[in-house]
Amino acid sequence: MTYGLPVIDRETFGRYTGLSLPRHVAYPMPSWWHDVDPTEAGLIRDACLGGDSPRDLSLYIHLPFCEHVCRFCACNKVSLKRKSPHADEMVEGYLDAVISEARTRSDALEALGGARRPVRQIHWGGGTPTFLNSREIERLHRACLEVFDLTPDAECSIEIDPRSTSREQLETLRGLGFNRISFGVQDFDPKVQEHVNRIQPLSLVREITHCARDIGFESVNFDLIYGLPFQSIETVVSTITHTLELLPDRIAFYHYAQIPDRVAIQRGIDHGALPSSDTKLTMLLEATRRFVEAGYSFIGLDHFARPDERLARAFRDGSIHRSFQGMTTGGELDLIGLGCSAISVFPRRGYIQNERDPKKYASIVAAGEDPVIKGLSLGIEDGERQAILMDLYCYAGVCPERLLAVSGIDAHPYLTAARPALQRLAEDGLLTFNRAGGFDLTNPLGRVLMRNVAAVFDAYLPANAAWSGIPQSFSSSA
Ligand SMILES: C[S@@+](CC[C@H](N)C(=O)[O-])C[C@H]1O[C@@H](n2cnc3c(N)ncnc32)[C@H](O)[C@@H]1O
Numbered sequence: 433m434t435y436g437l438p439v440i441d442r443e444t445f446g447r448y449t450g451l452s453l454p455r456h457v458a459y460p461m462p463s464w465w466h467d468v469d470p471t472e473a474g475l476i477r478d479a480c481l482g483g484d485s486p487r488d489l490s491l492y493i494h495l496p497f498c499e500h501v502c503r504f505c506a507c508n509k510v511s512l513k514r515k516s517p518h519a520d521e522m523v524e525g526y527l528d529a530v531i532s533e534a535r536t537r538s539d540a541l542e543a544l545g546g547a548r549r550p551v552r553q554i555h556w557g558g559g560t561p562t563f564l565n566s567r568e569i570e571r572l573h574r575a576c577l578e579v580f581d582l583t584p585d586a587e588c589s590i591e592i593d594p595r596s597t598s599r600e601q602l603e604t605l606r607g608l609g610f611n612r613i614s615f616g617v618q619d620f621d622p623k624v625q626e627h628v629n630r631i632q633p634l635s636l637v638r639e640i641t642h643c644a645r646d647i648g649f650e651s652v653n654f655d656l657i658y659g660l661p662f663q664s665i666e667t668v669v670s671t672i673t674h675t676l677e678l679l680p681d682r683i684a685f686y687h688y689a690q691i692p693d694r695v696a697i698q699r700g701i702d703h704g705a706l707p708s709s710d711t712k713l714t715m716l717l718e719a720t721r722r723f724v725e726a727g728y729s730f731i732g733l734d735h736f737a738r739p740d741e742r743l744a745r746a747f748r749d750g751s752i753h754r755s756f757q758g759m760t761t762g763g764e765l766d767l768i769g770l771g772c773s774a775i776s777v778f779p780r781r782g783y784i785q786n787e788r789d790p791k792k793y794a795s796i797v798a799a800g801e802d803p804v805i806k807g808l809s810l811g812i813e814d815g816e817r818q819a820i821l822m823d824l825y826c827y828a829g830v831c832p833e834r835l836l837a838v839s840g841i842d843a844h845p846y847l848t849a850a851r852p853a854l855q856r857l858a859e860d861g862l863l864t865f866n867r868a869g870g871f872d873l874t875n876p877l878g879r880v881l882m883r884n885v886a887a888v889f890d891a892y893l894p895a896n897a898a899w900s901g902i903p904q905s906f907s908s909s910a
């Protein structure tokens with residue numbers, strides 16, 4: 433097969449690729465957050481959420497249960513068989529805890545600000561949120577609506593495993609007001625599916641996608657992964673072709689994050705069957721070309737959206753944002769995380785993370801305590817660097833004018849300090865300086881090496897991280 437790929441300097445790519453570098457879903461990355469006790473967490477929350485101009489809210493709810501665990505998965509999940517004798521009890525106990533945490537957070541917010549803040553987004557992630565049955569889904573959502581005020585135009589989204597859902601469940605979700613769904617598709621090739629322990633035939637995904645459209649969801653997203661064992665360029669192209677036949681509104685095309693020293697289940701992956709960096713580059717270029725030719729806008733590091741979709745509109749009007757849930761709208765919101773491992777994000781102010789283990793989380797909440805484990809209060813410089821990195825990951829460049837307009841930040845001092853490193857990256861063809869005093873990543877070389885350029889603005893990394901990587905274990909950079 434021949435591919436009409438954009439020309440890329442593979443020698444330069446080869447020098448920068450494969451380095452251990454963060455993806456900056458947060459800045460500073462969670463590895464730099466510290467242990468906090470409930471007293472300190474309370475202080476961080478009050479400092480971040482108090483003040484004269486309270487922000488509207490976004491809620492993230494983490495539901496960790498999975499009927500079948502996939503061998504590649506780096507998410508915080510627990511294996512549970514729905515038909516096992518203790519499953520109902522375990523889910524009930526977990527939901528009791530999440531609902532109780534929602535009440536506590538809502539009361540605390542009201543006490544701090546004197547009024548309820550509008551909630552503009554709700555996102556359920558996991559694990560597998562659709563592990564819950566319709567009764568449990570209704571119970572959780574209605575309990576949240578009792579203590580939080582959802583705006584009429586709110587975006588309500590949920591991650592769905594096509595193998596663990598049904599028409600009845602999708603109708604329940606739509607009836608409750610969920611308007612966006614995200615299917616974990618990953619790859620359609622039977623051999624790849626078998627090796628990663630995720631058997632999910634094309635016919636199943638096709639049927640459930642048609643069903644979602646029929647029921648009237650505003651937006652359907654597919655998660656795909658490239659870099660999985662036994663993937664070849666041909667199998668990835670075939671997955672892309674099937675995806676384009678089903679026309680999702682958004683596509684997340686994730687690079688496989690292989691971190692077996694931190695994710696035990698990945699030790700079952702056959703490392704010899706992983707595609708090389710060069711092959712993965714071809715997969716990415718080929719996917720980008722095909723998605724863009726099919727009319728999708730290429731957004732940030734790894735997202736594609738149809739031009740009329742909310743995300744593509746947010747990209748055009750400058751309100752796009754990047755978080756633990758991928759590219760999102762609503763960057764100006766305070767994100768309250770509920771459930772095990774959930775992270776609360778207070779933009780440019782701080783982070784709080786909950787206990788990771790679901791049982792431990794539920795028993796801490798049942799005891800009336802705060803389930804926090806980690807957190808960080810951001811200084812001014814951390815907050816400004818966070819905004820610069822957000823600009824880079826969302827818009828494939830850094831624009832001082834946009835940063836000033838959107839975040840009120842003067843990026844010039846950071847750009848001046850970074851100039852020698854940026855100069856080196858420019859000489860290698862990763863970026864070009866622009867008249868506004870910022871820079872744009874080149875396409876495709878700079879875009880596929882976005883994480884290397886981002887490393888220049890991460891003050892927690894060594895000065896040479898962009899071309900040398902760091903000793904700490906992150907997944908490889910491209
Ligand atoms: C919580 S799961 C999605 C919902 C549901 N559990 C499912 O699998 O369909 C979130 C997504 O993270 C992505 N993901 C998980 N582990 C990954 C890894 N190691 N590298 C890249 N993406 C990964 C997958 O694409 C997955 O769909």
Ligand code: SF4
Binds near residue numbers: 506616
């Ligand atoms: S990819 Fe989804 S279904 Fe698979 S283990 Fe991860 S969270 Fe569970």
